[in-house]
Amino acid sequence: MRCGWGGGTMRGCFCMSEEHARLPPAARLTKWLVSGPPFVYLLLFFAAPGLIMVLASFRFPGEFGGLAPFTATDPDALQGLTLETYRFFFSDFIYTEIFIKSFIVALTTTLICLVMAYPLALLIARSPKKSRDLMVLLVILPFASNFLIRVYAWMIILGPQAALSLAFNGLLGMFGVEPVRLLFSPFAVLVAMVYVHLPFMVLPLYTNLERHDPTLLDAAQDLGANAWQRFWRVTFPLSLPGIFAGSVLVFIPVMGMFAIPDILGGTGDMLVGNLIKEQFLGTRDWPFGSTLSIMLTLAVLLCVWIAARLGGRRRYA
Amino acid sequence: MWRGLLFLLCFGNAQADDVLHLYNWNNYISEETVQRFEKQCACRVVQDYYSDNEEMLAKLAAGATGYDILVPTGNALESLIRQKALRPLDKRMLPNLKNTNPAYLNTPFDPGNRYSVPYAYTLTLIGYNSEKLRELNLPVDSWAVIFEPRYLGKLKGRVTVLDSQRELLAAALKYLGYSANDTDETHWKQARDLIIRAKPYWAAFNASSYIKELTVGNIWLVHGYSNDIFQADLDAQNAGRGFRIVASIPKEGAVLALDSMVLHNSGPRPDLAHRFIDFMLDGRNSAELTNLIGSGNPNRDALQYIKPEVARNPAVFPGAAQQERLEMLRDLDRHQRRVLSRIWTEIKLR
Numbered sequence: 001m002r003c004g005w006g007g008g009t010m011r012g013c014f015c016m017s018e019e020h021a022r023l024p025p026a027a028r029l030t031k032w033l034v035s036g037p038p039f040v041y042l043l044l045f046f047a048a049p050g051l052i053m054v055l056a057s058f059r060f061p062g063e064f065g066g067l068a069p070f071t072a073t074d075p076d077a078l079q080g081l082t083l084e085t086y087r088f089f090f091s092d093f094i095y096t097e098i099f100i101k102s103f104i105v106a107l108t109t110t111l112i113c114l115v116m117a118y119p120l121a122l123l124i125a126r127s128p129k130k131s132r133d134l135m136v137l138l139v140i141l142p143f144a145s146n147f148l149i150r151v152y153a154w155m156i157i158l159g160p161q162a163a164l165s166l167a168f169n170g171l172l173g174m175f176g177v178e179p180v181r182l183l184f185s186p187f188a189v190l191v192a193m194v195y196v197h198l199p200f201m202v203l204p205l206y207t208n209l210e211r212h213d214p215t216l217l218d219a220a221q222d223l224g225a226n227a228w229q230r231f232w233r234v235t236f237p238l239s240l241p242g243i244f245a246g247s248v249l250v251f252i253p254v255m256g257m258f259a260i261p262d263i264l265g266g267t268g269d270m271l272v273g274n275l276i277k278e279q280f281l282g283t284r285d286w287p288f289g290s291t292l293s294i295m296l297t298l299a300v301l302l303c304v305w306i307a308a309r310l311g312g313r314r315r316y317a
Numbered sequence: 318m319w320r321g322l323l324f325l326l327c328f329g330n331a332q333a334d335d336v337l338h339l340y341n342w343n344n345y346i347s348e349e350t351v352q353r354f355e356k357q358c359a360c361r362v363v364q365d366y367y368s369d370n371e372e373m374l375a376k377l378a379a380g381a382t383g384y385d386i387l388v389p390t391g392n393a394l395e396s397l398i399r400q401k402a403l404r405p406l407d408k409r410m411l412p413n414l415k416n417t418n419p420a421y422l423n424t425p426f427d428p429g430n431r432y433s434v435p436y437a438y439t440l441t442l443i444g445y446n447s448e449k450l451r452e453l454n455l456p457v458d459s460w461a462v463i464f465e466p467r468y469l470g471k472l473k474g475r476v477t478v479l480d481s482q483r484e485l486l487a488a489a490l491k492y493l494g495y496s497a498n499d500t501d502e503t504h505w506k507q508a509r510d511l512i513i514r515a516k517p518y519w520a521a522f523n524a525s526s527y528i529k530e531l532t533v534g535n536i537w538l539v540h541g542y543s544n545d546i547f548q549a550d551l552d553a554q555n556a557g558r559g560f561r562i563v564a565s566i567p568k569e570g571a572v573l574a575l576d577s578m579v580l581h582n583s584g585p586r587p588d589l590a591h592r593f594i595d596f597m598l599d600g601r602n603s604a605e606l607t608n609l610i611g612s613g614n615p616n617r618d619a620l621q622y623i624k625p626e627v628a629r630n631p632a633v634f635p636g637a638a639q640q641e642r643l644e645m646l647r648d649l650d651r652h653q654r655r656v657l658s659r660i661w662t663e664i665k666l667r
Contacts, residue, residue: 064400066378159533161533161534267520270665283482285651
């Protein structure tokens, strides 16, 4: 078998295609019929808008939103392609600042999700089969209600008249600390970010942990490893692909999130997502919005690539 | 829908073709008004809704057709006219146009009202919790209470301002004594500094949930839209709260957003559309909307039909002196929009 586990992450694909070449024509046709529609779907609805975005970022904004015409009869009218939006982006540090801030929020959310999800995923994975399914169902259950409704619910939970705020401020009061506002604050944004994305961390972790061979732990114990060593030297390294998958699933959407800061954020909680949304609605500057979106995509890819490199090195060290 | 079906059954197919397509803001016409019009014209009104001008413009730009009537705000109206998307009005079919207060006619968006007739308007002003602001003894007739730390100190965390670049900038410019449409960048920077100085005292930039927060008493003072403040007051009364939510037009002036009825080019029934516009220019029908949502009313004939407690609201019928200080927002060009967005980003980040 040429596709060894240690070879690299993309190897599996090449294996598939080699196998593919040996398939009889009928089976190949079936394979295309089955995989064709999703492929075309992705091409149409992912690649095409992406391309439009790239093109839009080199155009001028239209007077009432949209884009200025590519060619205009009036020679004085703005037309053709320009690097203007990119110059604007790089000439001003404030936009980089927003990216850095969003990165910090995304990283913090990912870490908190990881710390909270790991024990939960481990608990589920080590439970008897019957209760395991129930627990997974409970993790998925929040998806049954609308995302915005769940975020709005936090407005009530964190509101100044809610039990949580009263209890928390009561506690602070005992130590002579000024009462704080929970709603409309960076704290509220972080709480909701973690809340919304937690299942995305739990599920890949659980899927990974559930597949671990329990005899490995028995062997480690037989060789004298205590509980902590068994976790740190056996379970944890084996779960790194799950951690990576979960972190990516949390980090990427948080980087682009705009609804949560909009609803729960205070006066200083603008993230990249809000800035991009603003360009398309309030400012009606599609080219700059597109440029920001491209920068966001590049930033996220860079982060994931760095994480994959770091993770890969550790896994096979 | 059932009413429509019943109608079809009773009057047969010939009548079913008399359909008026109205593309309007959410909750911007009373159900009784629609029913009365349907009865009067023996036709059906099919409604579609939008929640902001951009949404409506985007839908039309994407090729939506078949709407007889739209109700755009000033700058969107200007945009539609420039796109040549509107049908000129035939004023001979609008005898009730005489009811409209001339102060709302002949706007810069549509000089001479070739395409548009005023429908209703919203003011952007101060809304406050009557009880709290009286207790704190703060002035409510000036933008100072929104922008000055000496007043805001007593209101920390109890104030929200609109999450809208143009509206907030306009309020700050007005307070500084400039026009809401001032485009001088040094004035914008003064406004920015004023906003950044006041920001630590504000709870949030908010354009939706402040109605509820006012009603439950979490927020005491807002920079908001007159119909939202009206709604918050209604809710507070219905919930039996001990306070009222009161609207006040600051003495420095405020922004007025006038929504107008226009005919879209693609509308198949300009005849019905003219009848509808004339019908809405009738004081009684115009008053119904004001009674429902507290909208500002440009119709002089409507006052007699408006509930007295609504008519007392300064945002519904501003006095002549107040009217002079109201300004409609003109559109910014692309360069100005980018500069403002840059300032807005700075405001949000600092």
